[in-house]
Amino acid sequence: MTGSPEQDRHVDGPTAIRILIGAQLRQLREERGLTRAEAGETIRASESKLSRMELGRVGFKQRDVKDLLTLYGVRDEAEREALLARVREANAPSWWHPYSDVTPNWFQRYLGLEATAALIRTYEVAFVPGLLQTEEYARAVMSLSHSPGLRDEVERRVKLRLERQQVLTRPDPPRLWAVVGEAALRRPVGGRRVMRDQIEALISIVDKAPNVSLQVVPLAAGGYAVAGTPFTILRFPQASLPDVVYIEQLSGALYLDKREDVDYYFDAVNRLFVEAAPLRDTVRILERILHDLDQAPE
Numbered sequence: 001m002t003g004s005p006e007q008d009r010h011v012d013g014p015t016a017i018r019i020l021i022g023a024q025l026r027q028l029r030e031e032r033g034l035t036r037a038e039a040g041e042t043i044r045a046s047e048s049k050l051s052r053m054e055l056g057r058v059g060f061k062q063r064d065v066k067d068l069l070t071l072y073g074v075r076d077e078a079e080r081e082a083l084l085a086r087v088r089e090a091n092a093p094s095w096w097h098p099y100s101d102v103t104p105n106w107f108q109r110y111l112g113l114e115a116t117a118a119l120i121r122t123y124e125v126a127f128v129p130g131l132l133q134t135e136e137y138a139r140a141v142m143s144l145s146h147s148p149g150l151r152d153e154v155e156r157r158v159k160l161r162l163e164r165q166q167v168l169t170r171p172d173p174p175r176l177w178a179v180v181g182e183a184a185l186r187r188p189v190g191g192r193r194v195m196r197d198q199i200e201a202l203i204s205i206v207d208k209a210p211n212v213s214l215q216v217v218p219l220a221a222g223g224y225a226v227a228g229t230p231f232t233i234l235r236f237p238q239a240s241l242p243d244v245v246y247i248e249q250l251s252g253a254l255y256l257d258k259r260e261d262v263d264y265y266f267d268a269v270n271r272l273f274v275e276a277a278p279l280r281d282t283v284r285i286l287e288r289i290l291h292d293l294d295q296a297p298e
Contacts, residue, residue, distance in 0.1 A: 015112025017090040019056030019241055024083060025065070026054040028072040042071045055257075060087045099160045102153050106253045110246055115167055117174045119235040121269050125181045125228055127189065128198060131165050132178065132205060132214070137198040138162070140190025168212065177213045179272045185216065185289050196293050203286050215276035216285045233265055 040050040043064040142154045232246040245256040
């Protein structure tokens with residue numbers, strides 16, 4: 001079995017832990033020369049369910065994992081217990097569990113992946129990326145899609161977003177590389193004061209956060225790669241975890257991890273890095289937007 005608990009101790013996202021467990025089970029199955037259908041019979045599961053287990057898309061039962069380890073010839077008690085300990089960790093409540101009533105299932109998977117990522121590359125066309133939003137800006141964004149009568153829900157979603165942002169200031173933060181269309185930075189979400197505070201916050205982050213890089217695609221750029229398709233690519237510190245492309249929709253999200261899909265978006269984001277203004281120009285662009293906000297009529 002590859003990987004040890006000590007090597008992956010910093011994994012703190014249940015979603016990523018499930019992926020690690022699934023990858024280990026898949027490797028053990030393949031080493032025994034068994035098909036998914038053959039392995040599934042042992043735990044009374046269909047081939048498709050076993051596939052979802054190996055991809056980390058469903059939870060694990062201790063009994064099923066024990067039976068699979070026996071089928072795969074894993075007899076060493078220490079080795080078995082190491083994987084079963086991971087199963088218990090994956091089944092523990094996540095930090096966002098208190099917000100589960102305002103967090104759809106399709107987004108909870110993203111929270112787990114984001115918490116474990118080593119590199120987050122994201123492109124936004126309509127709004128400032130969630131990890132970089134101020135509280136007031138986040139509240140204004142949330143209010144756009146919720147009626148005034150759902151104020152408590154909006155506030156809980158804002159609190160969740162602010163807690164998400166702590167990933168950037170933890171002792172081992174991921175690298176965030178964000179590309180934002182200039183139009184998103186000029187759209188006065190929440191009003192001029194809210195937008196001004198947001199732009200000032202971005203300037204401060206660019207100046208002070210070494211793990212955050214922000215590029216702006218100027219309005220003058222005209223057409224450019226994937227202009228209307230926001231997406232995020234997550235990369236993880238564990239070699240056994242594939243990159244994941246996250247594309248959010250109105251009522252759900254796409255998670256792409258096939259090599260050809262990831263490569264397509266990887267090429268797209270690389271083109272965006274080239275088509276956007278250089279990193280050295282980011283503060284100058286943000287300061288120009290601030291100036292224009294101050295000059296705009298009330």
